[in-house]
Amino acid sequence: MEIVGAIAIGVAAGVLSGMTGLGGGVLFVPGLVFFLGLSQLGAESTSLLAIIPVALVGAWRQNRYGNVRLRAGLTVAALSPIGVIAGVLLANHLSERALELSFAAVQLFFAFGLARRALRYKAGDG
């Protein structure tokens, strides 16, 4: 049962990843905790491993569809360690609760922007 649940979450995370450009961690982390019994830290760390093949195959398919700006993607990837270090420094100065609430606020802000954009598509655009 646990195995079936884990595989189902894996497939769902992959579909979501292909559709939205996320790595799938948003489903992997709860799936690893709930079905495979990992701790929160273990799940967040293991999720990063699961994300790698998904994003690689997704990027390959999207490149075939003509949707990848490779130079921009590689630039973001190359500069991201600066952010990782900044994140670790922030984590040392802010409580976990403050970090969770700030991330939630950022996500709600982005969701609002995307929803507004979706509503503005004209009927003729599809």
Add this chain to the structure above:
Amino acid sequence: MWRLAVIATVAGAFSGLFGVGGGGVMVPLLVLWSGYGEREATGTSLAAIPIIATLGAVAQGLSGNVDVPKGLLMGIPAIGGVLVGTWLQQQVSPRWVSVVLAVVLVASALVLIF
């Protein structure tokens, strides 16, 4: 170029803090701030994620926090899923990419808050 640097820094920070690939930050910023279409933003995000996630997985792996068999148990079926998801994305209007992503972001925010 400087916008990409900002996006990289923010995505890296969230990736390090929350164990995500950074796509939840990259895609909205590429669409809303850098003027990418939804499909381009998601494809470009997927190209950046393997490198960001590999750095994170190696760092966490050295600390003994990565369970490789369980990661593969979820990651390998997800390869099948992503083939379907990328195909599906080409069949629907890009507005649905924004809608689905907005729903996922709200759900994820609610989980963090409660």
